[in-house]
Amino acid sequence: MANAKKLINLINRIFVSRGLSPKHAMISAKALINAELVGAHSHGLSRLKMYCDRIDKKVINPKPKIKIKNISKSISKIDADNSIGFVAADIAIKKAIDNAKKTGIGLVGVKKSGHYGLSGYYAEQATNKNLVTMIFTNAPPAVAPHGALKSLFGTNPICFGTPTGSKIPFILDTSISMINRGKIRVAARNNKKIPEGVALDKNGKPTTDARKALQGVQLPIAGFRGSGLAWMVDILSGVLTGGNHAGKVKDPFDDFTGPQNIGHLFFTFKPNLFVNDYNKRIKNNIKTIKALPKIKGIKEIMYPGQNKFKRLKINSRKKINIPSNIKKDITKLVSKNTILKY
Amino acid sequence: MANAKKLINLINRIFVSRGLSPKHAMISAKALINAELVGAHSHGLSRLKMYCDRIDKKVINPKPKIKIKNISKSISKIDADNSIGFVAADIAIKKAIDNAKKTGIGLVGVKKSGHYGLSGYYAEQATNKNLVTMIFTNAPPAVAPHGALKSLFGTNPICFGTPTGSKIPFILDTSISMINRGKIRVAARNNKKIPEGVALDKNGKPTTDARKALQGVQLPIAGFRGSGLAWMVDILSGVLTGGNHAGKVKDPFDDFTGPQNIGHLFFTFKPNLFVNDYNKRIKNNIKTIKALPKIKGIKEIMYPGQNKFKRLKINSRKKINIPSNIKKDITKLVSKNTILKY
Numbered sequence: 193m194a195n196a197k198k199l200i201n202l203i204n205r206i207f208v209s210r211g212l213s214p215k216h217a218m219i220s221a222k223a224l225i226n227a228e229l230v231g232a233h234s235h236g237l238s239r240l241k242m243y244c245d246r247i248d249k250k251v252i253n254p255k256p257k258i259k260i261k262n263i264s265k266s267i268s269k270i271d272a273d274n275s276i277g278f279v280a281a282d283i284a285i286k287k288a289i290d291n292a293k294k295t296g297i298g299l300v301g302v303k304k305s306g307h308y309g310l311s312g313y314y315a316e317q318a319t320n321k322n323l324v325t326m327i328f329t330n331a332p333p334a335v336a337p338h339g340a341l342k343s344l345f346g347t348n349p350i351c352f353g354t355p356t357g358s359k360i361p362f363i364l365d366t367s368i369s370m371i372n373r374g375k376i377r378v379a380a381r382n383n384k385k386i387p388e389g390v391a392l393d394k395n396g397k398p399t400t401d402a403r404k405a406l407q408g409v410q411l412p413i414a415g416f417r418g419s420g421l422a423w424m425v426d427i428l429s430g431v432l433t434g435g436n437h438a439g440k441v442k443d444p445f446d447d448f449t450g451p452q453n454i455g456h457l458f459f460t461f462k463p464n465l466f467v468n469d470y471n472k473r474i475k476n477n478i479k480t481i482k483a484l485p486k487i488k489g490i491k492e493i494m495y496p497g498q499n500k501f502k503r504l505k506i507n508s509r510k511k512i513n514i515p516s517n518i519k520k521d522i523t524k525l526v527s528k529n530t531i532l533k534y
Numbered sequence: 535m536a537n538a539k540k541l542i543n544l545i546n547r548i549f550v551s552r553g554l555s556p557k558h559a560m561i562s563a564k565a566l567i568n569a570e571l572v573g574a575h576s577h578g579l580s581r582l583k584m585y586c587d588r589i590d591k592k593v594i595n596p597k598p599k600i601k602i603k604n605i606s607k608s609i610s611k612i613d614a615d616n617s618i619g620f621v622a623a624d625i626a627i628k629k630a631i632d633n634a635k636k637t638g639i640g641l642v643g644v645k646k647s648g649h650y651g652l653s654g655y656y657a658e659q660a661t662n663k664n665l666v667t668m669i670f671t672n673a674p675p676a677v678a679p680h681g682a683l684k685s686l687f688g689t690n691p692i693c694f695g696t697p698t699g700s701k702i703p704f705i706l707d708t709s710i711s712m713i714n715r716g717k718i719r720v721a722a723r724n725n726k727k728i729p730e731g732v733a734l735d736k737n738g739k740p741t742t743d744a745r746k747a748l749q750g751v752q753l754p755i756a757g758f759r760g761s762g763l764a765w766m767v768d769i770l771s772g773v774l775t776g777g778n779h780a781g782k783v784k785d786p787f788d789d790f791t792g793p794q795n796i797g798h799l800f801f802t803f804k805p806n807l808f809v810n811d812y813n814k815r816i817k818n819n820i821k822t823i824k825a826l827p828k829i830k831g832i833k834e835i836m837y838p839g840q841n842k843f844k845r846l847k848i849n850s851r852k853k854i855n856i857p858s859n860i861k862k863d864i865t866k867l868v869s870k871n872t873i874l875k876y
Contacts, residue, residue, distance in 0.1 A: 266608060267638050269808045296609050297641055301808035324774070339835045340826040352766040362769070364762040396829075414755035420706040420838040423823070424694045427704070431816050432666070434809045438822040459801075466611045466643035467776045474773050480780040481765070484682040487738075493681045496762040 194512050200225050203240065206525050210247045211254030212276065220278040223309045229507045230500045234374025235309045237514060238381070241521040242445050243276060249448045252276050252306055258283060266295045269433070270302040274451040277308030284458050285314040289321050292460035302456040303434035307331070307444050312365035312497065315353030318460050319361035326459040327351040328429040330436075332443040332452075334373045336409045338419035341396055343409040344439035347373050348425035353497070355463060356478060357471030363497030368422045369410045376402050376410070377445075381517065429455045536854050542567050545582065548867050552589045553596030554618065562620040565651045571849045572842045576716025577651045579856060580723070583863040584787050585618060591790045594618050594648055600625060608637045611775070612644045616793040619650030626800050627656040631663050634802035644798040645776035649673070649786050654707035654839065657695030660802050661703035668801040669693040670771040672778070674785040674794075676715045678751045680761035683738055685751040686781035689715050690767035695839070697805060698820060699813030705839030710764045711752045718744050718752070719787075723859065771797045 207217035227236035256275035272280035291298030318325035331346025391405035412418030430437025435455020549559035598617035614622035633640030660667035673688025721744035733747035754760030772779025777797020
């Protein structure tokens with residue numbers, strides 16, 4: 193069990209010891225611990241060792257020269273120089289926010305980035321600045337295109353965020369895979385089974401064994417529809433930006449033969465472009481939907497992001513539980529760390 | 535059986551007899567027949583009587599004063615004055631294309647519109663002009679939000695289109711409902727069953743009876759994920775634009791108490807904003823995915839829009855089959871039509 197602030201500082205120092213600037217290390221540490229606090233453990237501390245390994249093996253650049261080029265006042269492109277994904281995404285969403293604040297609309301394409309954690313974490317930066325946002329990123333092969341026997345698409349999340357006129361933003365951050373790859377990884381690590389109907393083994397047979405699923409194929413949501421959405425995300429984040437695509441994004445845990453070169457796309461705009469009472473309208477929208485008759489056993493109809501926000505509130509007051517295998521990782525990472533010895 | 539060109543002219547004259555300008559009538563007739571030619575019969579001639587009824591009952595305005603206001607060189611808003619949806623959408627996508635051609639990016643919000651047929655039909659206008667596009671529209675209640683016992687979201691399609699460097703654009707046009715409401719309507723009309731697991735009856739029980747499904751609830755794809763995507767589309771097309779939302783869009787077939795006030799959002803941008811070899815990149819993307827090993831029985835991995843394009847090619851050479859009930863509709867609509875008597 194550990195205090196969130198202390199953990200952030202510890203991870204910050206681990207990243208600094210790996211050569212990241214204090215600023216980049218802090219951005220990364222905060223993003224990782226946020227994932228823990230919202231309950232997305234698959235995107236939290238369980239990835240710390242992977243990020244450090246990739247820096248050690250020189251496939252994440254700890255001292256990136258990130259290039260930002262403005263195509264217009266609304267549109268910018270970023271070459272992240274193989275930075276850790278958190279830093280590339282943080283710079284990109286801030287640029288997209290600036291552009292939208294100036295012109296009403298912002299579009300930022302990023303190439304040569306890596307896994308950046310949760311899309312919703314960046315969406316929240318935009319909603320906090322009273323902007324609507326859509327965010328796309330691709331990921332290593334996990335889901336088979338409809339009709340194919342081999343995985344190629346990543347879990348390619350679709351992320352949409354909007355302010356709601358209340359403290360809790362509407363943030364949809366949904367993988368187009370039946371199950372998040374990170375969740376399968378956590379299940380494999382903890383010897384737990386995965387649900388039926390979400391994955392096939394390497395021979396194309398349904399499986400509930402997490403380890404077999406990692407070697408096999410995850411199924412897209414809704415067959416050809418989900419496959420089409422995954423393809424869309426691959427085009428928007430990879431083909432369009434100059435990032436890797438069509439299955440070329442390397443698995444960050446298993447493949448150290450080169451940088452991931454993930455692409456991201458950040459789209460932002462003001463909510464009051466077409467109406468002058470957006471806050472009132474979205475409040476009414478949510479209120480109307482929440483007032484619908486509910487299925488037996490459902491206490492409240494929740495909008496996307498609401499549960500995550502509640503978990504963040506609750507968990508921020510508690511200590512973070514660190515599984516023993518991750519504790520070992522952290523101990524090793526710290527002991528390797530000469531700066532921390534002093 | 536009828537020739538497509540002749541049918542377009544016939545429908546054009548029917549719409550003109552209802553008070554539409556020749557230009558608006560032709561836009562509408564072409565969109566309706568395109569739906570037939572791509573095999574989307576639920577969005578074709580089966581809706582002709584509905585459109586005419588709505589004009590007759592003054593809930594579609596045949597002589598709209600459509601107002602276009604430029605918010606910036608990239609962003610425009612349109613008040614469609616309760617025009618037939620085809621016309622509002624046609625003006626909007628052309629505006630979004632113009633804006634993107636000028637500034638790299640276009641965003642057009644439309645309110646006071648109606649059902650416009652297939653989103654993909656408008657996406658194709660953008661891809662034909664070498665632009666990438668995303669299009670959102672809401673629709674009358676059909677799908678229950680996750681946890682709710684009552685339908686509220688429309689089938690709210692997500693549409694994405696991009697040029698491919700070949701003749702056939704990539705056009706994903708996918709409802710977030712397990713089944714298209716129009717398809718249930720066609721099944722009900724033809725006394726056919728619908729698949730299992732796509733709809734509930736009015737008591738919340740699974741049904742394969744198309745008529746019972748129309749009184750009940752359609753299920754979203756992928757549970758809470760699909761429900762979240764439907765909610766996103768309702769916000770983007772309804773809350774944002776000034777259109778109806780949160781279940782207020784009227785069913786065009788059943789509810790003549792007022793205009794639908796559907797909202798649409800058209801987003802367009804140039805494919806070469808971030809890279810200078812987009813066509814080459816997307817060709818490679820598609821080629822790589824098509825070359826994957828295939829599931830037994832699958833001849834070719836198709837990208838979204840490819841099948842529809844093939845059907846259009848084939849059907850354009852053939853005559854259109856008109857079911858007898860629709861033939862009766864057309865005969866009545868023509869006989870009511872004083873202009874056609876001369």
